[in-house]
Amino acid sequence: MGEWRDVFDIKRDSAPVEEIAARIDADSTVKGANLVILIMAIFIASVGLNMNSVAVIIGAMLISPLMGGIVATGYGMATYDMHFIKKSLVKLSFQVVFALLTAAVYFSLTPITTPSPEMLARTAPTAWDVIIALCGGIAGAIGNTRQEKSNVIPGVAIATALMPPLCTAGYGIAAHSFHFFGGALYLFFINCFFITFSSFLIFKILRVPVCGGVSEAHFRYQRWFLIVCGLVVTVPSLYMAYVTANENIRDSQVKSFISQDMDLEASSVVAYELDHGVLIVDVIGAPLDDQEIERLQASLHQYGQLRQTTLKVVQGPASQLNQEQVQEIINARLANELKNDSGKSYKELANQYYGSYKRDAADQNLLRSLNRQAPVLFPAVRQISGGTLSTLNGEEETEGRQWLAYIVVSRQLTADEAGRLQQWIQTQADMPVVVNIQLQDTPSQFYGNGIDWNP
Template sequence: MSNWKEVLDIRKDSAPISEIADRIEADSSVTGANLIILIMAILIASIGLNMNSVAVIIGAMLISPLMGGIVATGYGMATYDLHFLKRSVVKMSFQIVFALITSGLYFSLTPLTTPSPEMLARTAPTAWDVLIALCGGIAGAIGNTRKEKSNVIPGVAIATALMPPLCTAGYGLAMGSFKFFTGAIYLFFINGFFIAFSSFLIFKALKVPMAHDISEAHYHFQQHVLIAVGFIITIPSIYMAYLTVNDNIRDSQVQTFVSQDMDLDSANVVAYNLEDGTLNVDVVGMALSKADMEDLQKKLNHYTYLKDVKLRIVQGNVNSINQDQVQEIVNARLANAVKDSDGHSYKDLATQYYDSYKREVADQSVLQNLNKEAPVLFPDVQEITGSTLLHVDVEKKVMTATAFQAYVTVHSPMSPADASRLQRWISTQTSLPVILTVQQASTPSSFYGNGIDWNE
């Protein structure tokens, strides 16, 4: 046991108490260099959040002097120095208000007012943020009390992320968004309180001397206040963590349902979206029967977190939609997914799940080759268009490629022999029987077929 105490002894290489006090006093200063650095950190963090740049936000966290005032507050509580504690709280309050005003001014002037994903990530704190702040505060306090300062402090600054929530709260003030302001400021206070609390614990473990003698009753009163405040701050974050876990499990079950239960032979999912207790699924292919939909609804409700979710299937006919329309559907759903955090779309779904889309792409490739080689083999050919024809088995819900319909535009009428050779050649390129229609370019009409000189 004594060996373990030596391994975990944090007093072994700690700096003298007087040196620790001087460091904390210097780091908590809000004038001179620290004030200028604070202003720069606020602006950098605001720009990083505005531009959704993780690297810039990390840079702001590294240079931010906010942690100094918070650690000083923990030191004041540990030494029971009320005068030092009050000064630390005032300094920290000044930094907070200054950061809110500065970031609020920036966001009121910037032309980019849409909240970035980095901002959204700082409006819903959870219990994990409490754990991060506790661990970060302990590591930061230990690193700050060593004889030689280590690189722990920059890492703690990044992990606990004090500056971004404050700037996000400033955005909420500038935009008049109560949700943004309260969510972000709550995250900041979670980080601030638990960093101060963990610093308090480390300073007590180092047995920093009290500024003056206090009664046993006062000592227990402070302990009870800290525990009560910590409990009050933690409860909402635990509830938010519970909601986050539920949302993640629900989203995972939705993805499983779509990828497995809706992996249909005759139709393919283009996109899906869960909103207000309804799972909207866009499907392209053969129409699903009422019995199919009822079966899918039962399968959906078998999932634990989807018992009360209603299934709404939006169907599109595979024969009435082309490549461009499919891409428009996918792109539209992708745009909606950015606006709605519960929306999900497949970026590559057109090439992975949609058979008609792949067939259209294959047809386009064949037509490109035909138009490249045909004028060489058949000088009268001006252009070839066409597509694969499908046979639909309603009972088996299967679509089969039966032939390739080719529309050929010629400069002058072809002979039947040349037309037959052209038909056979196109068939070798498509690996399908070919239905050939030939039309003269100079005599367009409402019907096709005048492109062959049957007198030759």
């Protein structure tokens, strides 16, 4: 038994009590260098959240001095020094209010007002955040009490993430959004409480000396205070963890239903959205009859989290929908999901169709350029239409692409002129080009009559 105690003995290389007290008091200072660093950390975190830059946000976590006031509060509770506790809480409160107001000012002035995914990630804390804060607080308190400081503190600063939630709450103030303000501030208080509580436990294990005479009533009061605060902070996070787990399972089952049950031969799903118990699926291709929709509804109810979900199929023949209309469907669903912070599946769908729309946009840009320049270089050219063609091999896999140019001319071109025109278009398109040249007065849809092969 004694060997196990030696393995987990945290007293062995701890710093003297006087050094620990001095170190904690210095780290909790809110003036001088610490105040300047706090201001810089606030702006860095705000910019990182605004630009959705993880690297910048991590930098703000590393330099933030907020941990000092929280650990100092835990130390004051362990020593039962009410004066030290009050002083630490006043310092921490100043830092919190200052960070909220500074971040609110920044987000009021920045031209980028759309909340980033990094902000959204800090508005719904769960029980996992409690575990992170508790473990981080224990590691931070141990690292802060060693004779030689290690790299534990920076790691704890990144894991517990104190500054980003505060700046996100500042965004909530600027945007008049209680969802952002309340959710982010709740995450910050989870981190604060459990870092304080775990620091308190470590300082008690290290047996830091108690300040003066402490009555038994004070012991009981502090014990019940910690228990009540722990329940108040933890219970909502447990509920949020339950909700989050159910949502993840539900989203996974929706993806399985779309990819497996709605993998139809003559129709394709272009977008889908789950909204208040209704799964709306946009389909193009051969229309689905009522019997097929009923079969899909029955399949949907086979998934545990989707038993009460109603399937609504929005469909239209592919011939009645052009590319712009399909893109509008995807964009509308994507915009709606991003607004509700659950648009991952729509991003994946948009990426699936992104290649074809990117080619279409490139074709449009190329046509505009060709029609501006061609009449200057080739006066007989009146109009150029065209687009990218794909070639399939025997296995129906894309083998290559070429550009088809349909050219209307005012007179027949010589073979040499047609060759130079093809070479010029090929240079602009940066791919092989096939040309069909037609006279404007006698157009034909079956063959090209715009070249005089016998000049």
